Each structure stands twice: as C-alpha cells, then as structure tokens.
Amino acid sequence: MAGDITTIARPYAEAVFARAKESGQVDAWSEALELLAAVTSDTQLVAQIGNPTVPRESIRDLILEVCGDALPGEAVNLVKLLAENSRLEAVAEIARLFEERRVADQGVRQVLVRTAFEVDAAQKDALAQALSKRLGGQVDLEIETDSTLIGGIEIRAGDLVIDDSVRSKIKQLAHALQF
Template sequence: MAGDITTIARPYAEAAFERAKESGQVAAWSEALNLLAAVTSDPQLAAQIGNPSVPRSRIRDIILDVCGDALPTEVANFLQLLVQNARLAAVAEIARLFEVSRIADQGVRHVLVRSAFEVDAEQQQTLAAALARRFGGQVDLTVETDSALIGGIEIRTGDLVIDDSVRSKITQLAHALQF
C-alpha cells in the first residue's frame, strides 16, 4: 500500500516542485505542503476525506479555513486539483516527496546507514566522504545500530539500497538452496 501511495503522489510532487522552482517559491511551497500534510493527517479530517458521502468541496473549504492565509494562491489552486482528482489522501506523501526533491536539488543526499555494530565518529566521516564521492554531492548521514543484521552494513538513500549485511547473505543463500 505504501508503494501505491508513492506512485500516486510522485507526479504531483514533481509537478509541484517544478512549479515552485520556476516561480522561486520553493521555501513557501515546502511550508505550505507541510501545513497541508499536517492538516489532512488530522484523524477527524482524514476520516472525512475517506468518507464518500462528504462532498469534496466541503473538505476543501474546511482545509482552506484551517490554513487561512498561510497558503499561497498557487498552493490553494494545487489543493483544488488534489480535491478534484480525489488525491487528498496522498498529501502527506506529496509533501515528503517534495522535500526529497528540494534536498536533492540543494545537492544534499540523505543516507541511512544501518550497521550491526557501533560506528564511531571517524568511521562515519570516512563513510560519509566515500558516499559523497559515490553519489556526487553532499551527504547527510544518519547511522543506526541494528544487531539483527548480524554483521556488515545496509545503506539506503532514496530508492537505492546497498545491502552488504550477513543477514542478507544468509537470506540469499536460503533462497538459493530452496531450488
């Protein structure tokens, strides 16, 4: 299901980012989309969004009332488009993907590294430098320790996963032995 919402949200996020960049309003769009994500994620409103008996225009009006003047005109128009296409449930994912595009556009790539063992500061710097060379830009590194990996590391950035963990190798071996 998470992949489905991402598939739905991606073209909207890309279009929003392109428009925001064209108009020089990336920061304003980012704030507005995050506000829309927060508003539409409210449990009471989320229930109404999913309720087919509530008119879409009513939901749009509620969102516009809650947001007030915090929404630039273009973002309000974007909201109208989402309402017309019944895509309000994807607003949080659209906002997340917009942020991914914004950060990537700035040349900074978020990288999650999961390691079976503690990674000290010097190792983190070495790893960040190697990943920056690999990806051709700045790297914002987050390191987590996960003993379930048994050994090795797992690197995730965007849609890319590099899994060099012992757990992964054992899983691959188990699949190979089943045939």
C-alpha cells in the same frame, strides 16, 4: 496501497516542484506543503477525507479555513484541484515527494545506513566522506542500528543498495548450499 498513493502523488509533486523552481518559491512551497500535510494527517480529518458521503467541497473549505492566510494563493489552488479530483488523501505523500525532490535538486543524496552496532561520530564522518566520493555529491546520512544484521553494514541511497551484512552473507551461503 503505499505504492498506489505514491503513483497518485508523484505527478502533483513534480508539477508543484517545477512551478516552485520556476517562481523561485521552493522554500515557501516546502512550508505550505508541510502545513497541508500536518492538517490533512489529523485523524479526524483523515476519516472525513476517506468518507464518500462528505462533500469534497466541505473538506476543501475546512482545510483552507484551518490553514488560513498561511497558504499562498497557488497552494490554495492546489488544495482546490486535489479536492476536485478526490486526491486530498495524497497531500502528505505529495509533501514527502516534494521534499525528496528538493533535497535531490540541492545535490544532497539521502542515505540510510543500517549497522549491527552503534556508529560513533568519527566513523560517521568517515562513512559520509566515502559515500560522498562514491555517489559524487554531498550526502545526508541517517544511521539506524539493527542487531538482526548480526554484523556489517547495509547502505541504501535511492535505488543503490550495498549489503555487506553478516545476515546477507549467511543467506547467500544458505542459498549456495541448496544446489
């Protein structure tokens, strides 16, 4: 299901990002989408969005009323379009994809680093410098500690995966021993 919502949201996020860049309103759109994602993620509203007996226009009007004047005109138009196309459930994913695109456009790569042990500030800085050099741009590191790796490190930057964990090496060895 998560892949489905991303497939639905991506064209909207790309179109909104293109419009935001064209109009010089990237930050305003970012704030508007963050607000819309927060509003449409409310558990009671999620239930209404998913309820086929509730008219889309009612949900649209409720969202616009809750957001009030905080939404620019084009964001209001987006809400209307999403309601018309029964795509309001994709708002949070549109916001996430927009932010991903905004960060990438600024030349910053999001990098998830999973390690078996805590990483101190000096190690984080050294890792950031090495990855910045390897990836050819600024990186924003998110560090997670995962003891199931046993030792080593796993790095994910978009489609790039570097898995130098002990767990991975044990799996490779086990696979090699099967033949």
